[in-house]
Amino acid sequence: MKRSSIVKLAGLVAYVAFIVVSLWLGYSPGEEIARNFASFSLDMLKIIPGAFILIGLFDVWVKKETVEKHLGEGSGIRGYVWVVLLAGATVGGLYVAFPVAYSMYSKGAKLSVIFTYIGAAAVCRIPMTIFEASFLGISFSVIRLAVSLTLVIISAMLFGNYLKKRNYKINDGSG
Amino acid sequence: MPTLQSDKMFYYLYIIAGLALLVSFFANRGKTLKALKIAARRFVNILPAFLVMLILISVVLFLIPDEMISRYLGTGNKAFGVILAAVLGSVTLMPGFVAFPLSGILLQKGVAYTVIATFTTTLMMVGVITYPIEKAYFGVKVTILRNAVGLLIALCVAVVIGIFFGEIF
Numbered sequence: 001m002k003r004s005s006i007v008k009l010a011g012l013v014a015y016v017a018f019i020v021v022s023l024w025l026g027y028s029p030g031e032e033i034a035r036n037f038a039s040f041s042l043d044m045l046k047i048i049p050g051a052f053i054l055i056g057l058f059d060v061w062v063k064k065e066t067v068e069k070h071l072g073e074g075s076g077i078r079g080y081v082w083v084v085l086l087a088g089a090t091v092g093g094l095y096v097a098f099p100v101a102y103s104m105y106s107k108g109a110k111l112s113v114i115f116t117y118i119g120a121a122a123v124c125r126i127p128m129t130i131f132e133a134s135f136l137g138i139s140f141s142v143i144r145l146a147v148s149l150t151l152v153i154i155s156a157m158l159f160g161n162y163l164k165k166r167n168y169k170i171n172d173g174s175g
Numbered sequence: 176m177p178t179l180q181s182d183k184m185f186y187y188l189y190i191i192a193g194l195a196l197l198v199s200f201f202a203n204r205g206k207t208l209k210a211l212k213i214a215a216r217r218f219v220n221i222l223p224a225f226l227v228m229l230i231l232i233s234v235v236l237f238l239i240p241d242e243m244i245s246r247y248l249g250t251g252n253k254a255f256g257v258i259l260a261a262v263l264g265s266v267t268l269m270p271g272f273v274a275f276p277l278s279g280i281l282l283q284k285g286v287a288y289t290v291i292a293t294f295t296t297t298l299m300m301v302g303v304i305t306y307p308i309e310k311a312y313f314g315v316k317v318t319i320l321r322n323a324v325g326l327l328i329a330l331c332v333a334v335v336i337g338i339f340f341g342e343i344f
Contacts, residue, residue, distance in 0.1 A: 056214030
């Protein structure tokens with residue numbers, strides 16, 4: 001067993017013990033932490049099965065050549081447009097975007113397009129943006145979206161070019 | 176009680192996933208089974224990181240409840256507000272349907288658009304809590320770099336918002 005996994009295991013045991021004892025003795029901070037944990041786990045469980053089923057289907061049905069053509073090297077501007085649209089439709093948050101990004105990567109999407117997807121999934125999810133505009137005004141949302149998306153794409157291009165030269169690889173999540 | 180998605184948006188995810196699964200099943204059972212296996216494997220791979228994230232968020236939300244964010248951002252000067260907003264936005268995880276109503280209240284309390292933009296944009300782009308998951312896919316260096324760039328982008332957004340609403344210059 002690696003040292004880092006021993007530390008992680010010890011942390012997990014301590015956390016579980018703290019929660020169990022808190023619930024048992026009625027220690028309110030521990031109870032609140034347990035409630036937070038339960039509510040967020042539940043929320044994620046609502047989204048994750050659907051997201052991973054789509055990831056699995058994408059993996060078996062979508063050909064590598066198709067992804068390479070539309071999102072890979074030489075896809076040009078189109079690749080960026082596609083992933084921004086995909087990001088707009090992404091539910092949940094970054095925790096869903098990361099496994100999706102890995103799927104695109106394993107099918108041959110280029111790095112700058114992948115980083116654009118991640119950044120865009122953070123800043124331009126459509127339902128979120130509509131909600132934002134209703135509380136902070138349309139001009140706020142439009143400026144926020146325009147500035148952040150532009151900078152996301154520019155930084156993703158720089159990131160992609162830099163990492164490509166360094167033979168960077170995205171892992172499957174088990175690392 | 177904070178939750179992750181802004182409303183019932185996840186329904187459409189299941190309509191799409193369900194239809195896709197159905198079509199796939201009639202087209203090719205073997206492939207569909209394989210897809211489900213891949214889905215399960217990918218999920219199991221990332222499960223430990225998810226667990227770490229859930230533990231982190233349960234503790235962070237206890238330490239930094241919404242009322243505290245509202246109280247701290249609602250006072251003090253703009254520069255300090257921006258720094259505080261950047262820190263709070265980076266270390267917490269909050270769904271839009273909690274963050275934006277909160278921002279609306281802050282706005283009514285007289286908090287600057289600049290501060291609110293910093294808070295909401297760092298909330299979207301910088302994820303200290305999602306670090307375990309991001310690291311598992313992208314590695315430590317790229318994760319830190321991407322989040323640092325996200326912070327810079329959020330500050331740029333705040334400056335442009337501030338200029339537009341006449342709060343800066």
